[in-house]
Amino acid sequence: MSVQSxxxxxxAAGIRKSDKPLGRNDLAxxxxxxxxxxxxxxxxxxxxxxxxxxxxxxxxxxxHTENGxxxxxxxxxxxxxxxDLINAGKIPVTELPGASYFHHxxxxxxxxxxxxDICVLGAFQVSATGDxxxxxxxxxDAIPAVGGAxxxxxxxxxxxxxxxxxxxxxxxxxxxTCTYPLTGIxxxxxxxxxxxxxxxxxxxxxxxxxxGCTLEELQDMVPVPLTAAPAVGG
Amino acid sequence: xxxxxxxxxxxxxxxxxxSTVMIGxxxxxxxxxxxxxxxxxxxxxxxxxxxxxxxxxxxxxALLIKEGRVKKMICSFPRQSDSWHFDAKYHAGEIELELxxxxxxxxxxxxxxAGIGGFFTPTGYxxxxxxxxxxxxxxxxxxxxxxxxxxDVALIKALKADGKGNLVYRKTARNFGPIMAAAAKxxxxxxxxxxxxxxxxxxxxxxxxxxxxxxVKVA
Numbered sequence: 001m002s003v004q005s006x007x008x009x010x011x012a013a014g015i016r017k018s019d020k021p022l023g024r025n026d027l028a029x030x031x032x033x034x035x036x037x038x039x040x041x042x043x044x045x046x047x048x049x050x051x052x053x054x055x056x057x058x059x060x061x062x063x064h065t066e067n068g069x070x071x072x073x074x075x076x077x078x079x080x081x082x083x084d085l086i087n088a089g090k091i092p093v094t095e096l097p098g099a100s101y102f103h104h105x106x107x108x109x110x111x112x113x114x115x116x117d118i119c120v121l122g123a124f125q126v127s128a129t130g131d132x133x134x135x136x137x138x139x140x141d142a143i144p145a146v147g148g149a150x151x152x153x154x155x156x157x158x159x160x161x162x163x164x165x166x167x168x169x170x171x172x173x174x175x176x177t178c179t180y181p182l183t184g185i186x187x188x189x190x191x192x193x194x195x196x197x198x199x200x201x202x203x204x205x206x207x208x209x210x211x212g213c214t215l216e217e218l219q220d221m222v223p224v225p226l227t228a229a230p231a232v233g234g
Numbered sequence: 235x236x237x238x239x240x241x242x243x244x245x246x247x248x249x250x251x252x253s254t255v256m257i258g259x260x261x262x263x264x265x266x267x268x269x270x271x272x273x274x275x276x277x278x279x280x281x282x283x284x285x286x287x288x289x290x291x292x293x294x295x296a297l298l299i300k301e302g303r304v305k306k307m308i309c310s311f312p313r314q315s316d317s318w319h320f321d322a323k324y325h326a327g328e329i330e331l332e333l334x335x336x337x338x339x340x341x342x343x344x345x346x347x348a349g350i351g352g353f354f355t356p357t358g359y360x361x362x363x364x365x366x367x368x369x370x371x372x373x374x375x376x377x378x379x380x381x382x383x384x385x386d387v388a389l390i391k392a393l394k395a396d397g398k399g400n401l402v403y404r405k406t407a408r409n410f411g412p413i414m415a416a417a418a419k420x421x422x423x424x425x426x427x428x429x430x431x432x433x434x435x436x437x438x439x440x441x442x443x444x445x446x447x448x449x450v451k452v453a
Contacts, residue, residue: 004317066336067260070261076378081261084407090261103412104260104286105344108337114355136362143324144333145313146363151337154356185360185376 020212021194022027027162029054030159031120034160035061039117040110042152045089047162049122062098064116066148071099072171082126088148108148111155121149121190123163125178129222130188130200132161146183153164153184165193165221172222174198174205195196199229206230236399237448240426242272245422245450248388249273254282256343256383256414257295257392264407266391266424268452270294273389279303284343284383286410287334288312291384301321308383310336335363335450340413346382347416347445354379357395387417392441395423397431399443408440415445422448 007049007194024047032054042064043049052074053147063089072087073094081092101170102110106182110116121133135149153159163173173193190208195206195215196218208220208228219226239245246269249255255273259265259361288307289296297445298304300319306327314318323329334342335357345353359363359376368379379399383446390411392401403411428451 061439067263068408069407071344082405084405086261086263086406090263097404101403101408103408104336104340104410105413108340110336112341112355141325143313143321143331145311146333147295147311148336150361150363151356153361155337183362 005152006168016039017081017209018211022211023194025053027192027194030197031160032056032059035059035118037061040064040070040115041179042111042156043118043119044119044149044152045147046122049089050120051120051162063095063106064110066104066111066152067102068102069099070110071096071097073099098195105106108151109156110213111151112147114155114157116152116156116159119152120160120162121152123161123173123188124180125173125175125199126161126188126191127175127178128157128200128201128205130186132159132183132188133178134161134183138179138182149183153187154217158186158189161188161191163191165176165195174222174224176224198226213225235261235337236269236443236446239305239448239450241424242268242306242424242450242452243275243378245269245424246272246276246278246389246447247283248420249276249278251278253261253278253386255384255409256284256388256390256418258388258409258411258414259285259287259294260406260409261290263405264370264391264403264409264411266292266389267294269333269389269391269422269424270298274298274301274303275415280305282306282308284308284338284339284414286386287314288331291316293317296320297395298328301319302328306330306332308332308339310334333363339383340410342380342383343410343413343417345380346384350382352379352381352424366408373411383403383417385414385418386420388415388421389413390423392425394427394429395425395446395449396429396434396443399423399446399449400434400436400439401425401441401446403440412441414421415441421445422431422450424450424452427451429433 028050078094354377
């Protein structure tokens with residue numbers, strides 16, 4: 001897929017800058033708008049799940065859930081609830097026309113074989129080179145649980161992260177080097193936050209959009225060098 | 235030789251102390267609760283259990299853990315809001331945990347059933363879950379060597395079986411069933427319905443009967 005052309009489309013839509021930080025739903029709407037039509041997508045548990053609320057039928061997006069399904073529909077309600085039909089978060093969901101079921105090894109072959117266009121994940125930290133930390137705080141008494149995070153991070157063609165830019169203590173989650181245990185190395189291509197959208201990769205961190213702050217103000221919050229993405233211009 | 239035990243207790247009667255037992259299911263979907271309850275009743279202990287999770291609430295695998303029958307869990311996601319029995323055993327140091335990325339768990343089980351001695355995968359490379367494992371750079375990517383997970387017994391749930399042991403599943407309750415059936419030396423399946431041989435369309439069979447040893451119908 002072409003990330004660049006998507007970004008240009010986003011710019012053409014006039015969402016390069018907003019006056020205030022984005023809320024969770026606005027951010028989910030933005031991610032949904034950036035997903036190229038026809039994509040196969042896996043939405044992680046938590047905030048990324050909100051993205052499904054904003055996907056438009058004309059985008060023709062197929063959602064994958066790692067417990068063995070393509071063509072997942074919205075969360076089930078009332079009589080639709082069926083214990084045999086759940087998503088990765090173990091929430092009852094629905095199936096859309098054209099859905100398919102498969103066993104777990106096939107489901108992870110879809111990820112690990114590079115067949116998914118995009119996965120959207122939450123994160124504790126993302127590094128300037130796209131390292132991801134999202135599965136374990138490293139606290140000695142914490143019970144570690146990884147699920148499919150490492151497979152998604154290394155397998156999807158594009159890994160988008162959704163997170164608040166700052167912790168509750170005001171510390172940037174976009175960092176030079178992750179201090180939490182890693183999920184994957186150099187895997188994150190974009191970071192969607194309440195304050196800006198960042199493009200990460202070997203060339204460093206570029207800012208595609210800002211929300212309620214200038215690039216200079218953003219730089220004061222983030223401990224890695226930021227540049228404006230070329231398409232953003234001056 | 236395929237058999238059809240009268241009930242779940244008869245089906246699990248041969249499970250020995252110290253066995254490695256694969257249990258199907260992702261959360262509660264596809265979890266063979268009746269077979270797990272029978273495993274509890276049969277008294278087998280010092281079990282190594284392979285499952286995606288480590289039990290939820292106060293039923294099934296969670297109870298097996300609570301009763302101290304499980305000495306080791308091999309799983310990808312033990313910690314959940316209602317995994318209190320595992321949490322307690324873990325914090326008390328009374329259960330061993332081998333934490334495996336979910337795709338590695340699935341592929342290691344698949345590898346066992348397919349006779350594969352091991353495989354390299356990028357999943358987990360450079361993370362603490364790859365510590366101590368052999369690594370290589372293949373096709374320009376760091377990859378980690380992973381080994382198959384074999385089991386003495388698999389307990390799984392399917393929707394229907396026929397007289398040859400062929401199985402079909404239902405929706406996302408399929409999950410680990412087919413690969414566990416192939417990976418275990420002895421596979422015990424609980425189904426909602428047993429149909430006569432020929433009663434399942436050969437084109438839609440998911441698990442061929444060659445992988446299945448015992449089938450028991452549960453209400």
